[in-house]
Amino acid sequence: MPEWSTEGARQMGETDAQTSPVRTAAARVADMDAGAVVQVAGWVHRVRELGQVSFVVLRDRSGFVQIVYEGAAPVTSETVVRIQGLTAANEKAPGGMEVRAQETEVLGPAALDAPIPVAADPDGIGIETLLDHRILSLRMPKIRAMFQLQSEIVRLFAEYLRAQDFTEVKTSKLIGSGTEGGTGLFEVDYFGERVFLAQSPQFYKQAMVASGLERVFEIGAAYRAEKHDTPRHLNEYVSLDVEMGFIDGIDDLMDLELGILQHIFAGVKDGVAATALEQYGASVPDADALSRTPRIDYEEAKAIASERTGKRLFDLNPEAERVLCDWAEAEHGIEAVFVTGFPRKKRPFYTWPDGRQTASFDLLFRGLEITTGGKRIHDYDMLVGELPKFGMKPEDLGDYLSIFRYGCPPHGGFAIGLERLTQKILGLENVKAASLFPRDRKRVRP
RNA sequence: GGGGGCGUGGUGGAGAUGGUUACCACGCCGGCCUGUCAAGCCGGAGGUCGCGGGUUCAAAUCCCGUCGCUCCCGCCA
Known part of the structure; x- marks a missing residue:
C-alpha cells in the first residue's frame, strides 16, 4: 500500500488557507524546505517508540507524514492531534522529509480499546466485522x-x-x-x-x-x-x-x-x-x-x-x-x-x-x-x-x-x-x- | 423462500479418531532500546470455544435444537 504517496495532497493547503492559515497537508510536507516551521493536524495512524526517539505516523485526508519525538511519544493511536514542529530532511524518513515535534495539542483523544485495527489491511478482516x-x-x-x-x-x-x-x-x-x-x-x-x-x-x-x-x-x-x-x-x-x-x-x-x-x-x-x-x-x-x-x-x-x-x-x-x-x-x-x-x-x-x-x-x-x-x-x-x-x-x-x-x-x-x-x-x-x-x-x- | 459450509480472547487463524494449564500472529498493558517505517527483544492481561439441551468417567471436538455468519439458487440495480 502506497502509504507515502503524495497523490492525495490536491489543493488542501489552498482550501484550508481561509480557515486555518497555518495548517499544512500531511502529504505536502515532503515538498517543503527543511527547517521550516510547520503545523500539521490529523489522526495518529501509528506509534513506534524506540526509547530515546519515537516516530509517529500522522494521517489526514491528504495522506501521511512522519513526526519525530525525542523520548516517548505523547500520543496514542487514532487520537486527533495538532502538531507544530520543524521540517527536517532525512534520508531515512518516508518521503525524505519529516517533522520534529515541538508542540503537540490533543484535539480529540481516542480510547485504546478499538475493536478493529485502523492501520491494518481491511482484507484481513471479515466484511461483517x-x-x-x-x-x-x-x-x-x-x-x-x-x-x-x-x-x-x-x-x-x-x-x-x-x-x-x-x-x-x-x-x-x-x-x-x-x-x-x-x-x-x-x-x-x-x-x-x-x-x-x-x-x-x-x-x-x-x-x-x-x-x-x-x-x-x-x-x-x-x-x-x-x-x-x-x-x-x-x-x-x-x-x-x-x-x-x-x-x-x-x-x-x-x-x-x-x-x-x-x-x-x-x-x-x-x-x-x-x-x-x-x-x-x-x-x-x-x-x-x-x-x-x-x-x-x-x-x-x-x-x-x-x-x-x-x-x-x-x-x-x-x-x-x-x-x-x-x-x-x-x-x-x-x-x-x-x-x-x-x-x-x-x-x-x-x-x-x-x-x-x-x-x-x-x-x-x-x-x-x-x-x-x-x-x-x-x-x-x-x-x-x-x-x-x-x-x-x-x-x-x-x-x-x-x-x-x-x-x-x-x-x-x-x-x-x-x-x-x-x-x-x-x-x-x-x-x-x-x-x-x-x-x-x-x-x-x- | 430452498440448499451447502462455518461459529475458538479485540482482530485473523490453528486445534476436530473426545482426555485434564485451549495454541499462534496482530492489537492492548508494563519494561528495555536514538532511525523506526508490519520496528525489535523480554514480561503480562484478556476466552464459561455463539447459545441451550443431550451422550460420556471426560465435550471446543460427538448428537439434537436454536441464533448468527457465509456461499450458492430464486429475485433484482
Whole structure:
C-alpha cells in the first residue's frame, strides 16, 4: 500500500488557507524546505517508540507524514492531534522529509480499546466485522480510498450528462402507491397513512421528461424490501438514473450509457480515484474496448450461456451473467455485454412492447448486471391497453397516467447501481463493502 | 423462500479418531532500546470455544435444537 504517496495532497493547503492559515497537508510536507516551521493536524495512524526517539505516523485526508519525538511519544493511536514542529530532511524518513515535534495539542483523544485495527489491511478482516464497526473501518485508508473513488464516479456521471444537456433532479422517495412490480416495497407510516419508500424514481423521472426538460438524471436512494441476502444485493442502494426524451430506440440509450461509462472510466484513471485503483490492484476498460461492447438478443444470450455452461438455460441466472461476460471478453475483448429484447413477462408494464419481447436491455459488466433500461410506453391508449395483461387497472396508477394523457414524447432511460459499479470496478467480493452504511436483511446499523 | 459450509480472547487463524494449564500472529498493558517505517527483544492481561439441551468417567471436538455468519439458487440495480 502506497502509504507515502503524495497523490492525495490536491489543493488542501489552498482550501484550508481561509480557515486555518497555518495548517499544512500531511502529504505536502515532503515538498517543503527543511527547517521550516510547520503545523500539521490529523489522526495518529501509528506509534513506534524506540526509547530515546519515537516516530509517529500522522494521517489526514491528504495522506501521511512522519513526526519525530525525542523520548516517548505523547500520543496514542487514532487520537486527533495538532502538531507544530520543524521540517527536517532525512534520508531515512518516508518521503525524505519529516517533522520534529515541538508542540503537540490533543484535539480529540481516542480510547485504546478499538475493536478493529485502523492501520491494518481491511482484507484481513471479515466484511461483517468491518460493517459492525463501520465508524472505524471507514478510517482505514484503503476503504476511504474506495469511497473517494465512488465520489468521483458520481461526479463524472453527472458531469457527462450535464454536458449532454441533461438536468439533474431530486424526486421524492415517499410514494403513495406501489405500482411497479407490486412487491418489495417498504411501508412507512405517514401521519397515519400508509405510504411506501420508492423502489425507483421511475415515474417521476418520466414525469420530468414530459415536463419539458426532456433529459433528466437523478442520483438518489432506491429501496427494495426483498428478503434477498446475497453479495450483490442491498435493500437500500444508490441509483444513477437517466431518462431521455425523443429517442428512436434503445440503441440511443445504450450509446448514451457507453458514453457515460467511457467518461467515468477515463476519469477515474486520474486523481484520488487512481489511488484507489492502485490500492485495489484494479483497472478499468478503455474507451475503445468499451465501444466494442456487444449487443445481443435475449434468446441469443441464452443460447450462448447454455452452450458455455453446458446446461439448458431458460433464464439468465447469475451463472449465465458470468459466462456471458467471459464470452464477451473472449470474443470482443471487453468484459461487458448488453442483453436486449427481454420477454414481456420479465419487464414492467410500462416497457415498450416489441412482439413477445420488449425494447429493453440489461448491461452486464464483469459478470454482474449493473444496469436495466428500456424504452417506455408514451402513448396513453397503448398504456391503458397494456394494463390488463399485467392484472392492473387505470385506477391503480393514480397520477402516472396523466403524464401521457397530456402529451409525452417517446422516451426511455436506464439506471446504474452505484455500489455495484464500484464493486465491479474495484473487484470487491461483496457489494455491501461499497456502501458507506449498508442496509441489508439484518442490518440497520450503524 | 430452498440448499451447502462455518461459529475458538479485540482482530485473523490453528486445534476436530473426545482426555485434564485451549495454541499462534496482530492489537492492548508494563519494561528495555536514538532511525523506526508490519520496528525489535523480554514480561503480562484478556476466552464459561455463539447459545441451550443431550451422550460420556471426560465435550471446543460427538448428537439434537436454536441464533448468527457465509456461499450458492430464486429475485433484482
